[in-house]
Each structure stands twice: as C-alpha cells, then as structure tokens.
Amino acid sequence: MKKRKTLRHVTSKWAKTKVLLKSRTMRTYIPETRRMSRQSLQEMLQLYGMVYIKPNSGTYGNGVIKVESGSSGYSFHAGTKVRSFGEYDEMYESLSKFVKSRSYLVQKGIHLLKYKERRFDLRVMVQKNTSDRWECTGIIGRVAAEGKAVTNVHNGGKLVSVERLLSGYASSARQSSLVRRLRRIGVTAATKIHARYPGIKEIGLDVALDGGLHPWILEANTRPDPFIFRKLKDRRIFSRIYRYAKAYGRL
Template identity: 45%
Template sequence: MSSSYIGSKWSKTLPLLRNAETRRWVPETARLSKGKLRSLLARYETVYVKPDLGTFGIGVMRVRRLTGGGYELRHGTKRATYPNYERLYGTVARLRRGRPYLAQQGIKLLKHRGRRFDVRVMVQRSPRMRWEATGVIARVAAPGKVVTNYHNGGTPMPLGRLLKPYLSARGISRQIRSLKRTGVKVAKVIKRRFPGINELGVDVGLDRTFTPWILEVNTKPDPYIFRKLPDKSVVRKVIRYARAYGRIR
C-alpha cells in the first residue's frame, strides 16, 4: 500500500504489534466487541474506546471500573455511572452507532496541574530521505475532557516545562532524546508496511516510570501545532521538510 494517508488506527497498530521492538510500547489494543471490552476491564481499571476511523479525539470514550462495583463512562465532558456491565455496554453500543471501534488499555499518564498530558513526536523524511524526529510538543487535556487533542480543547506546551516537577534538566534532555529515538523506530516499522508515507505524528503517553506508550500514530499530522513552541526554529524545520516532500506548497 503506497498511500501517504492511512486512516484506520487498527491498520497502523498491527505493524507495531508484530514488531518485537515496538510491541512492548503499545498498550493492549483490540477491535471492540462486547466480550473484548469486558475482558480488558477485568485486567485494567481504565479502558479507552475509540473510533477506528476518526480524528481530533472525536468519539473517544473512557470506561473506568469502579472500586465499589459498577462502571463510569466519560465522553466529551459527559460522565455517567452504570451498576453493571450490560447497562454500560448498552450505552457504548448506542454511542458507537455501528461504526468500527477499538478498545485500548488505559495508561495512567503524567499530569500537569491535575490535567493529563501526552506527547506528539513529529517524525519526517529529511531532504536526504532519512527519518528524523523534527519536533516534540506536549498536549495538556482541557478540564473535564478525556482527550488531549489541540482541536478538542487541549493546550500545546513545551514538554520540558511539564517535566520539570518530575526530572532534572539532564533527565529532561535524556527523556526528549529517547522519545525522538522511539518516534524514528516507529516510523521505520510503519514505513515497511506503508511505503508511501513521509511523515508521522506519533502520540506517546508517559507513565510515572517514564515508559513511552504509543497511543496512536497519525499519517497526516498537523505541522502548525509547533508554532505554539517558543523555539520557532522547530516549526521552520517541520515546514521546510514538509515542503521538500510535497505536503505543503
């Protein structure tokens, strides 16, 4: 397949699951079914349910198993609790409206002022046709939202600023270099399956041990989010590379 845009999240997850190196960074992910969601909730306190085809975090739901019994479901800014799994899944099925969905192990992400954040790593083919991680930016979830996407109210911020409460300056630099290496490895694996791609936005979650978890891979990432960084050389490079392979005129 040579297309530069791959919409299906499942199609982009499969190559990562089949690769020995990247598999360990992918939260347990499966096609949504009544039985699969139940089994994931038996193993994990939180499970995300998201459309296989979708952007900007639209349609994403978060299901949490409550310690006293029952379940909590959040979507958008709405929250509801259900006394049993049958009632919960009835609502999930109604919101899904017959569309293909995925269920994914929830990761306890690091927080900034009580709001969860994840990281977008921009990986591009350089003018010399080598993969390079050209930009790293954090995205802080809007209050009350379960997704961090900028187009869904998330706030883009420099990752270094958010990691200051957790790591030393040296530790932050090491973490950012590690994320860039992870992004390049992901790009190489995806490229073998989809030869037409020239860029990826790799969405990575960090837990309390700073383990990178690949939450999603985008084959048409927004290059302009990097305008939000104080260092303008980052967005200039991202756009220069995008022009070189024809994404931007």
C-alpha cells in the same frame, strides 16, 4: 507478487498498530489493544480497570471515550460528561448509542501524568528530511481541557513545551535522556510503518508517559498537524518541519 499500495495516509488505527506489534522493540511501547466488542471490552476492563475506546478511523480525538470499572460498577467519560451504571450490560447498551455501527478499538488505559491537575501526553513529529531519511523534527506536549479525557487541541487541549511539563517529574538530565529516547522511538516507528506503507512521508506519534516515565504509543498518525509546533518558542523547530513538509508535497 502482490504490489503494496503507496498510500500517503493510512486511516486505520488497527492497521498501524498491527505493524508496530510485529516489532519486538516497538511492542514494549504499545498498550494492549483489541478490536472492540461486548466481550473484548468486558475482558479488558477486568484486566485493567480503565481503558480507552476509540474509532478505528478518526481524527482530533473525536469519539474517544474513557471507560472504567470498580467496586461500585461501571462508568464512561465522553466529552465532559461521566455516566455511571451498576451493571456492565446496562453500561454497554448506553455506550453503544455513542459507538453506533462504527468500528472501534479498546486499548489498555494509561494513567497520564498531569500538569496543573490536567492530563497531558506528547506529540512526537517524525518526517522524511531532504536527504530522504527519517528525522524526529519536534516534540510538544498537549494538555487536556478541563473536564475532558482527551488532550487533542481540536478538543480544547492546550499546547505546552515538554520541558515545562516534565519539570515537576524529572531532573534536566533525565528529561534530556527521555527526549532522546522519544526521538529514537519515533524514528523506529516511522521506519516500521514505512516498510509496510512506503508512501508515507510523516508520522505523528501520540505518546503517554506513566508514573515511571515509560513511554506508551497511543496512536500513530500519518497526517499529523504540523502547525501546532508554531507554539514553541524555538522558531527553528517549526521552520524545519514546514520546510520538510513543503519538500515532500504536504504543504
């Protein structure tokens, strides 16, 4: 029997996505995702009108590009610039200059909720606690910088509490229910990925919410930044995250 590697950090987004897709429970939270090619990108645009392409291996939102199609043609949003084209092939050739020879994925685009006219998503932190059990230790919002399609802090995103972000979309009771759901999703995702990669001790889920407040897992990170949680007013959250990370040797 082939022994599984005890990796602490799994770089392939596709590998982690495939693990989650095997779970009937988790599948309802995963936007359709494929390996990107000229054909798969065109098919996904025909299906959804808006998609995101992202490097299979990469961090901080680098290389993530929003691609759209409509009655007037095609466009893609890379960094702060939007480029428009009349034909698909023309757009794809220009896009290829950004992608180059790297392996990319194409994912159904989720229309993110907005805070002060800027898109936001959530980071759900899950860690092995000192009893060696998975625990959701924190959730924080990330608001995209002006003119950018990605929310990552390293790409200019701003950190905001979940309560503030959701105040315009849900009552206090519904917010509490949603947070409990996100915590369950986080622990389940960590359990599934850990079953395939038993060396991991932490995951950070990037979760989008659509207009119906349905959670969509955009990505699962196995080396999430714990220090973003220092921005929360409740100091106990970062204190716990730090304590667990130190216990399993991350810090």
